[in-house]
Amino acid sequence: MEGRLYIVGIGPGGPEDMTPRARKAIESSEVVVGYRTYLDLLGGLVAEKEVVATGMGGEVERCSRAIDLASSGLRVALVSSGDPGIYGMAGLVLELLAREGKELSLEIVPGVPAFCAAASLLGAPIMHDFAVISLSDLLTPWELIERRLDGAASTDLVIVLYNPRSRGRRDHLKRAVEVIRRYRSDHTPVGVVKGATRDGEEVSITTLGGLERHYEKVDMTTTLIIGNSTTFLHGGWMVTPRGYTL
Numbered sequence: 001m002e003g004r005l006y007i008v009g010i011g012p013g014g015p016e017d018m019t020p021r022a023r024k025a026i027e028s029s030e031v032v033v034g035y036r037t038y039l040d041l042l043g044g045l046v047a048e049k050e051v052v053a054t055g056m057g058g059e060v061e062r063c064s065r066a067i068d069l070a071s072s073g074l075r076v077a078l079v080s081s082g083d084p085g086i087y088g089m090a091g092l093v094l095e096l097l098a099r100e101g102k103e104l105s106l107e108i109v110p111g112v113p114a115f116c117a118a119a120s121l122l123g124a125p126i127m128h129d130f131a132v133i134s135l136s137d138l139l140t141p142w143e144l145i146e147r148r149l150d151g152a153a154s155t156d157l158v159i160v161l162y163n164p165r166s167r168g169r170r171d172h173l174k175r176a177v178e179v180i181r182r183y184r185s186d187h188t189p190v191g192v193v194k195g196a197t198r199d200g201e202e203v204s205i206t207t208l209g210g211l212e213r214h215y216e217k218v219d220m221t222t223t224l225i226i227g228n229s230t231t232f233l234h235g236g237w238m239v240t241p242r243g244y245t246l
Helices: 020-027 035-048 059-071 090-100 114-122 142-154 172-180 213-215
Strands: 002-007 031-035 052-055 075-080 106-109 130-134 158-162 191-192 203-207 222-226 232-234 235-237
Touching: 002 020, 002 059, 002 090, 020 075, 020 106, 020 213, 020 222, 031 035, 035 075, 035 158, 035 172, 052 059, 052 191, 059 075, 059 090, 090 114, 114 191, 114 222, 130 142, 158 172, 172 213, 191 235, 203 213, 203 222
Parallel strands: 002 075, 002 106, 031 052, 031 075, 130 158
Antiparallel strands: 158 222, 191 203, 191 222, 232 235
8 A cells, every 4th residue: 555644734723724735634644643732733633543642852753653654555644833844844754755765655735834823913014024033942053043033133024933932941032132132123013922823822012122021921832023124003913014105
């Protein structure tokens, strides 16, 4: 039997934001592999399936297991939150296949990224050019992250921050803000979205100068969107103009 591996983006977490294509891929699979938290978000969709769960830091194990199961002739869904090609499992699977010289029938199923869900709750903060930067230095040296922050801030890009703060990285967000404030006014609007589309979702808008008051509630499920020099607020919404003549 020829197996098939679906690398599926399940969206930011809410069932309404999972695409029909993603749902179909999971429904047609015999085995679903993923991080425990993401599998929990799928609820009854995986109730009758064989489930392979791994914890945080088990990404290589997760992808290797999915490849092995698909190679054995099973239809396998490997799930990522958001989109699997944005800090997800698609790249790691392809790296492993390349390293091992393997070929496999696979399909990458896109999903709604967390920053898109966060932006929709804030208004239109990423209407113009933007950069997405993860503050996690588990796989990327902090020195490189800081250079990327400096480059994005100095060129007036709207900046989206993923993985801004965790129990082991309590000062990374503060250090990132220090870099950005070299180039941005303290009045720059900043959107703070925790758990976008999930139970307990929290949305707030502050400023770059006032962001420090929000540090304690920021965690790994929080997405921050820092406006550029043209971003403004109206009626409780963040707006970054595209440049249309009005």
